[in-house]
Amino acid sequence: MTAEATRDAPAPKPLRADAQRNRDRLVEVAAQMFASDGVDASLEEIAKRAGVGIGTLYRHFPTREHLVEVVYRREVEGLCHAAEDLAREHPADVALELWMQRFVDYIATKRGLATSLRLLLTTNSTLFSDTSGRVSSAMRSLVQAAAASGKIRADVDSSDVMHALGGIYSAPNTPDWRERSGRLVKLLMDGLRFGAKG
Amino acid sequence: MTAEATRDAPAPKPLRADAQRNRDRLVEVAAQMFASDGVDASLEEIAKRAGVGIGTLYRHFPTREHLVEVVYRREVEGLCHAAEDLAREHPADVALELWMQRFVDYIATKRGLATSLRLLLTTNSTLFSDTSGRVSSAMRSLVQAAAASGKIRADVDSSDVMHALGGIYSAPNTPDWRERSGRLVKLLMDGLRFGAKG
DNA sequence: TAAATAAACGGAGGCACCTCCGCTTTAGTG
DNA sequence: CACTAAAGCGGAGGTGCCTCCGTTTATTTA
Numbered sequence: 001m002t003a004e005a006t007r008d009a010p011a012p013k014p015l016r017a018d019a020q021r022n023r024d025r026l027v028e029v030a031a032q033m034f035a036s037d038g039v040d041a042s043l044e045e046i047a048k049r050a051g052v053g054i055g056t057l058y059r060h061f062p063t064r065e066h067l068v069e070v071v072y073r074r075e076v077e078g079l080c081h082a083a084e085d086l087a088r089e090h091p092a093d094v095a096l097e098l099w100m101q102r103f104v105d106y107i108a109t110k111r112g113l114a115t116s117l118r119l120l121l122t123t124n125s126t127l128f129s130d131t132s133g134r135v136s137s138a139m140r141s142l143v144q145a146a147a148a149s150g151k152i153r154a155d156v157d158s159s160d161v162m163h164a165l166g167g168i169y170s171a172p173n174t175p176d177w178r179e180r181s182g183r184l185v186k187l188l189m190d191g192l193r194f195g196a197k198g
Numbered sequence: 199m200t201a202e203a204t205r206d207a208p209a210p211k212p213l214r215a216d217a218q219r220n221r222d223r224l225v226e227v228a229a230q231m232f233a234s235d236g237v238d239a240s241l242e243e244i245a246k247r248a249g250v251g252i253g254t255l256y257r258h259f260p261t262r263e264h265l266v267e268v269v270y271r272r273e274v275e276g277l278c279h280a281a282e283d284l285a286r287e288h289p290a291d292v293a294l295e296l297w298m299q300r301f302v303d304y305i306a307t308k309r310g311l312a313t314s315l316r317l318l319l320t321t322n323s324t325l326f327s328d329t330s331g332r333v334s335s336a337m338r339s340l341v342q343a344a345a346a347s348g349k350i351r352a353d354v355d356s357s358d359v360m361h362a363l364g365g366i367y368s369a370p371n372t373p374d375w376r377e378r379s380g381r382l383v384k385l386l387m388d389g390l391r392f393g394a395k396g
Numbered sequence: 397t398a399a400a401t402a403a404a405c406g407g408a409g410g411c412a413c414c415t416c417c418g419c420t421t422t423a424g425t426g
Numbered sequence: 427c428a429c430t431a432a433a434g435c436g437g438a439g440g441t442g443c444c445t446c447c448g449t450t451t452a453t454t455t456a
Contacts, residue, residue, distance in 0.1 A: 214452055214453075215453090216452065239440085241441080241442075252443085252444080256443090317436095
């Protein structure tokens with residue numbers, strides 16, 4: 001079962017080259033717009049900035065929610081990918097810390113999309129089970145790698161770390177929310193490094 | 199705590215006579231329109247048919263959901279009221295049957311409003327606890343009266359009856375849904391009358 | 397009853413949504 | 427390369443949403 005298959009998909013059909021290009025641009029631009037203006041960003045503006053007509057946007061994404069879902073899945077994709085990249089390019093503990101900082105961004109997006117996502121969940125119930133599984137497994141491998149290399153203490157369960165980060169999500173969104181979350185991550189890392197052998 | 203008080207309401211403020219009149223008309227018309235055209239009925243059309251400007255509608259109901267909520271509460275109100283009226287004007291078992299038929303209408307409405315109501319629930323969590331309590335207590339008194347008068351058997355728990363009706367709600371909305379539900383109510387009444395002493 | 401004031405009204409106007417269909421581009425085929 | 431069918435494009439236009447503010451009306455006060 002590929003990632004695309006939502007249900008009984010017999011022929012996913014490859015898009016024509018120009019169609020694919022436009023679709024990608026739309027998602028790209030939508031991601032920016034949703035991030036800066038919220039989920040209520042104007043679809044016509046998104047189409048315009050992507051350099052396509054509004055009709056094209058609607059052909060690809062019949063409702064706003066469809067577009068939101070794709071953007072959200074892309075976000076998750078990026079987050080998981082980042083875990084691999086960071087692990088390759090940094091010492092294990094640094095990779096973990098950087099990733100958690102990025103995780104904060106992800107949560108921020110998720111919050112912004114929350115209302116739309118709620119609607120999606122009534123339609124497409126696999127969305128959350130899909131994504132939360134992938135995210136937590138990305139975190140698990142980072143934590144395990146860091147523990148194995150001795151950069152953080154070994155007696156740590158990755159799900160505990162995830163749980164600690166969960167506080168970020170439920171915390172109220174005051175203006176200083178982001179800074180506060182950043183500090184929380186640092187604090188958490190200090191705790192993880194404390195007593196490490198390496 | 200009155201029915202109006204949602205939270206910390208120090209002064210409910212009585213409306214000016216014309217304002218109250220307009221508000222009532224709006225709710226009246228909205229109820230009809232939602233019933234016939236669904237929750238997406240045009241607000242401008244509702245205002246027009248109520249004989250007021252769109253601005254007036256928005257002053258009273260800042261969002262569509264507010265209007266939906268009021269209409270829904272009115273529906274529940276009417277349903278509970280009907281229980282008392284029917285009990286007064288009919289033999290206990292007939293009252294129960296008529297009320298259950300009306301309950302089917304109520305469910306039909308509720309289904310129509312479901313999407314909007316879902317949104318409301320994230321905002322105003324007392325909505326369901328308020329209403330479901332009132333409805334089930336209306337049913338309880340009808341069942342108890344019918345049982346006490348010997349028109350239906352005495353060994354019946356009203357919550358079981360409610361549960362049986364619950365099947366109506368979850369049933370798929372085929373075109374013949376309403377007839378089917380009507381038959382279900384009749385069937386249920388037969389069961390309730392079977393072996394009654396009166 | 398008349399004047400004063402606060403409350404309410406209403407609809408024009410600006411913006412976003414979304415459909416529809418004639419035009420353009422792509423990807424095959426000979 | 428030329429041709430064609432199918433796929434895709436785009437934006438005009440009709441509709442609904444919602445705000446804003448000048449005008450009207452109910453109520454209070456004298």
